[in-house]
Amino acid sequence: MNIRVIPRLDIKGPNLVKGIHLEGLRVLGKPEHFARFYYESGADELIYLDVVASLYERNSLHDIIKRTSREIFIPLTVGGGLRTIDDIRAVLRAGADKVAVNTAGIRRPDLITEAASRFGSSTILVSIEAIRHSDGRYEACTDNGRERTGIDPFEWAERAVDLGAGEIMVTSVDREGTGKGFDLELTRRIAESVDVPVIACGGAGAPDDVLAVVQEGRADAVALASILHYGCLRTIDESEFAAEGNVEFLTGRRTPFSKITPSALADVKRRLAEAGVECRPVEETGCA
Amino acid sequence: MPNTPRIAVVDYGMGNLYSVCHACRHVGLGAFVTGDPEEVFRAGAVILPGVGAFGDAMATLRSLGMVEALRNYAATGKLLFGICLGLQLLMERSYEFGEHEGLGLIPGEVVRFPDAVMGVRKIKVPQIGWNRVKEARPGAWVGTPLEPLRDGVYQYFVHSYIVRPALEDFVVARTVYGDVAFCSAAAAGNIFACQFHPERSGPQGIQIYKQFAALVSS
Numbered sequence: 001m002n003i004r005v006i007p008r009l010d011i012k013g014p015n016l017v018k019g020i021h022l023e024g025l026r027v028l029g030k031p032e033h034f035a036r037f038y039y040e041s042g043a044d045e046l047i048y049l050d051v052v053a054s055l056y057e058r059n060s061l062h063d064i065i066k067r068t069s070r071e072i073f074i075p076l077t078v079g080g081g082l083r084t085i086d087d088i089r090a091v092l093r094a095g096a097d098k099v100a101v102n103t104a105g106i107r108r109p110d111l112i113t114e115a116a117s118r119f120g121s122s123t124i125l126v127s128i129e130a131i132r133h134s135d136g137r138y139e140a141c142t143d144n145g146r147e148r149t150g151i152d153p154f155e156w157a158e159r160a161v162d163l164g165a166g167e168i169m170v171t172s173v174d175r176e177g178t179g180k181g182f183d184l185e186l187t188r189r190i191a192e193s194v195d196v197p198v199i200a201c202g203g204a205g206a207p208d209d210v211l212a213v214v215q216e217g218r219a220d221a222v223a224l225a226s227i228l229h230y231g232c233l234r235t236i237d238e239s240e241f242a243a244e245g246n247v248e249f250l251t252g253r254r255t256p257f258s259k260i261t262p263s264a265l266a267d268v269k270r271r272l273a274e275a276g277v278e279c280r281p282v283e284e285t286g287c288a
Numbered sequence: 289m290p291n292t293p294r295i296a297v298v299d300y301g302m303g304n305l306y307s308v309c310h311a312c313r314h315v316g317l318g319a320f321v322t323g324d325p326e327e328v329f330r331a332g333a334v335i336l337p338g339v340g341a342f343g344d345a346m347a348t349l350r351s352l353g354m355v356e357a358l359r360n361y362a363a364t365g366k367l368l369f370g371i372c373l374g375l376q377l378l379m380e381r382s383y384e385f386g387e388h389e390g391l392g393l394i395p396g397e398v399v400r401f402p403d404a405v406m407g408v409r410k411i412k413v414p415q416i417g418w419n420r421v422k423e424a425r426p427g428a429w430v431g432t433p434l435e436p437l438r439d440g441v442y443q444y445f446v447h448s449y450i451v452r453p454a455l456e457d458f459v460v461a462r463t464v465y466g467d468v469a470f471c472s473a474a475a476a477g478n479i480f481a482c483q484f485h486p487e488r489s490g491p492q493g494i495q496i497y498k499q500f501a502a503l504v505s506s
Contacts, residue, residue, distance in 0.1 A: 001409070001411055001412070001415075001417070001465070001466065002417050002418045002419060002442075003417075004416075004417045004418070039490070044417065044418055069306060069307060069310060071310075071314075073307070073310075073311060073314075073487060073488060073489065073490055073491070073493055073494055074444070074488055074489075074490055075444060075446075075485075075488045092304055092306075093306065094306075095304075095306045095307065095310070096304075097304055097307065097488060117341075119339070119340070120339040120340035120341070121414070121448075122339065122414050122416065122446045122447070122448075123304075123339060166414055166416070166446075167416060195410075195412060195413060196412055196413075196414065197412045197414070197416045197417070218409070220412055220416075220417070221416075221417070280418040280442045284441075284442055285442070285490050285491070285492070286491035286492040286495070287490065287491055
């Protein structure tokens with residue numbers, strides 16, 4: 001089984017943004033630039049998450065999906081604010097291969113079943129965001145951790161698969177954006193309780209963290225954001241960002257948190273391969 | 289590519305046809321999406337894509353009058369390219385949620401992934417991700433869209449069921465998942481089909497479309 005390494009691009013309006021734990025969003029640039037860069041450097045899939053998910057900004061998300069799917073020939077998952085079968089159909093028609101459902105699936109679990117029967121289970125990924133309480137208990141939440149649900153994320157994962165989810169993505173809200181490493185316990189308990197693949201998300205600060213969540217967390221795939229984005233920013237000509245705001249932050253080319261080691265996809269995959277974890281090597285992707 | 293035949297991408301309401309069309313256009317093939325059996329029968333070449341359940345897919349194909357159209361089309365000797373569920377539909381029958389009759393264009397059946405393990409880990413079904421595609425025997429890829437590719441090339445898979453062609457001759461490529469080796473591409477005469485998604489398999493998937501375009505134009 002080949003472990004997938006998946007860049008996750010958080011999108012607000014026309015921009016790629018990165019949420020920093022407790023600090024809000026920063027604009028990093030145009031998602032298409034990053035998508036192309038990751039495609040050419042050996043990404044196994046891409047995930048676009050609309051972090052604001054306001055309906056009036058839907059057109060710009062659909063445009064981004066269309067432009068991406070026309071020239072990037074790896075699977076594209078799109079999530080964020082998908083509430084109805086029509087919302088799901090719209091992003092699939094724009095060119096997404098899979099959709100990620102979180103809030104709407106918790107509010108109305110039948111949506112997962114309806115979507116799976118209409119578009120196929122493998123098209124429906126259920127995204128679970130979880131926080132860890134100080135007593136070690138976990139709780140599922142929505143809206144990037146802003147809303148608590150009282151739901152046990154482990155029970156919810158099993159139920160989501162019964163309802164028709166073809167894949168589960170689990171995000172540790174506490175670790176997200178911190179670079180402190182994945183929540184291994186959270187990931188492992190979910191990965192061991194379901195038969196479908198599990199994508200771990202939130203907290204990667206270095207390639208070793210990715211290895212840990214695969215070996216100890218039993219993840220089938222990993223979604224990476226900061227660690228790759230900061231690596232990507234170093235390679236892009238500064239002038240591309242001149243008109244996109246937040247220039248000082250972008251051109252400073254600093255990592256905002258010392259815990260994050262900017263890495264390339266090749267660095268991550270090399271680390272996995274060295275440890276004997278199977279993954280599709282960057283050298284065998286056919287990308288120049 | 290001048291005078292390239294138009295490619296009909298069969299639309300029967302199952303799955304994402306857009307990436308298939310984008311890949312066709314990327315290699316210069318004029319592709320159009322159609323659910324009209326008459327257009328399919330008259331097309332220069334046909335792609336049968338698909339994601340979803342076998343039984344639903346056959347029911348829809350039947351209601352569109354597409355089953356006969358595809359059988360008649362295949363009998364003309366023009367190229368038919370099946371992808372993912374499109375490979376499985378070519379078989380005689382499937383055991384996905386009951387037993388269903390398929391198009392029967394390649395003798396064989398569709399079965400669920402047997403329980404398999406890899407080391408201490410039970411493998412996950414569906415298989416979602418990249419895996420190596422290996423030539424079933426020396427020369428098996430000659431004359432197929434796989435011909436220019438290196439043996440063992442990575443392609444992208446999403447599936448819970450696998451095909452078992454009745455004869456070894458129909459098996460073009462094999463892939464190993466956990467400890468299960470399965471048929472990842474099959475061919476019979478003018479029909480070629482693969483379990484993986486070349487349109488989602490990066491530059492090496494696009495190469496398959498390029499070779500398909502070359503075969504269609506020759």
